[in-house]
Amino acid sequence: MEEIKNHIRRFVNISDKELNAFTKELELQEVKNKEFLLKEGTHSLHHYFVVKGCLRSFFINKKGVEKIVNFAIEDWWISDYDSLINKTPAYLNIQAVEDSIVLKIPQEKLEALFETSTNLNSYFRKILEIVRIADQKRVQFMFNMSGKEMYEHFRDNNPEFMQRVPQYMLASYLGFTPEFLSKVRGLQE
Amino acid sequence: MEEIKNHIRRFVNISDKELNAFTKELELQEVKNKEFLLKEGTHSLHHYFVVKGCLRSFFINKKGVEKIVNFAIEDWWISDYDSLINKTPAYLNIQAVEDSIVLKIPQEKLEALFETSTNLNSYFRKILEIVRIADQKRVQFMFNMSGKEMYEHFRDNNPEFMQRVPQYMLASYLGFTPEFLSKVRGLQE
DNA sequence: GAAAAAAATTAATCATGATTAAGAAATGAA
DNA sequence: TTCATTTCTTAATCATGATTAATTTTTTTC
Secondary structure (H helix, E strand, C coil): CHHHHHHHHCCCCCCHHHHHHHHCCCEEEEECCCCEEECCCCECCEEEEEEECCEEEEEECCCCCEEEEEEECCCEEECCHHHHHHCCECCCEEEECCCEEEEEEEHHHHHHHHHHCHHHHHHHHHHHHHHHHHHHHHHHHHHHCCHHHHHHHHHHHCHHHHCCCCHHHHHHHHCCCHHHHHHHHHCCC | CHHHHHHHHCCCCCCHHHHHHHHCCCEEEEECCCCEEECCCCECCEEEEEEECCEEEEEECCCCCEEEEEEECCCEEECCHHHHHHCCECCCEEEECCCEEEEEEEHHHHHHHHHHCHHHHHHHHHHHHHHHHHHHHHHHHHHHCCHHHHHHHHHHHCHHHHCCCCHHHHHHHHCCCHHHHHHHHHCCC
């Protein structure tokens, strides 16, 4: 729990009282590798904060292939925002990629906290700003780079992360097939 | 100015006093078609809210081709978030696609307002939530649809908007060449 | 309303990355 | 320590959409 408190303190100047009002609503959950926190079509209720481990969100495309939308590792959030905000059935699945520990908070509790805490509002605004910038960059990469370049860029910028997920998941996240990723890796740079 | 006040009121329950503190910092600017509000490499200072007209943000890729990242029409915001938040030189250009009227607010003024107004924090958090969902869907479309399908989907969901921008800009936004878009339009569905 | 500029179309060729189909290597379970 | 499952690789063929180049259509400007 100190984990997330410190994380929030890095973004906003927040009193212990406000922080405790928040952490009081959090629930710790352990998830085994391959276990699901959310399945598509069901009602999504929680935001998940990764204390330890690694999660992924993905959907199944028309051809039945898994497409990874996001990863989350330590000190990051993952959820199906569309489902949480618009109260629609989840389009995404959220699944553990390693044995993990998460803190979860129900969307409704969070909304209630936003009514009373400027700092929490501010914290989540700042998280969303970062997410916005990351999403923007991702589109830019997709518009600007070949598959080979995307792979090399990802590898060079996330060397530690490369060790944590199977290659075929990275291929899915980058938007291509495992066969193609394998080919790209085999080529000289 | 009533325009943006009403827009904000649709998202948060905000007092006139708080609203006025915000609108006091806004500056009205008219932009002719093709005029720039931001050029890449320069220092980005403002968020822009479109009162009337249409803007686009784009970058120039390695091959010298314009890649449109976002459009903004009436009642929507546009900016280079990365540049504003991280104080880096702009990577994006922001340009009018029609004669337009915008309201602009400097990032620093906005940051100051966030310190005092929960409701403004909340409003921008909600805007970012919507942006997050839109960004997410865009990635999903890119992962799930052929060029032809992306065009048809966009056309069916934004019939009015189709009239407002040249086809080659839409092609750029969707991630392909004007030649390909033209081909796709020529095909039977 | 003529000339110029901007936007859209067409068609041929080309390249990136998908698909298919084996098989090899690594990991995990009994 | 063997069997089974998961992951990764290789190679051939195929499809989507890029590139190039020319032409037509539309819009703007004088």
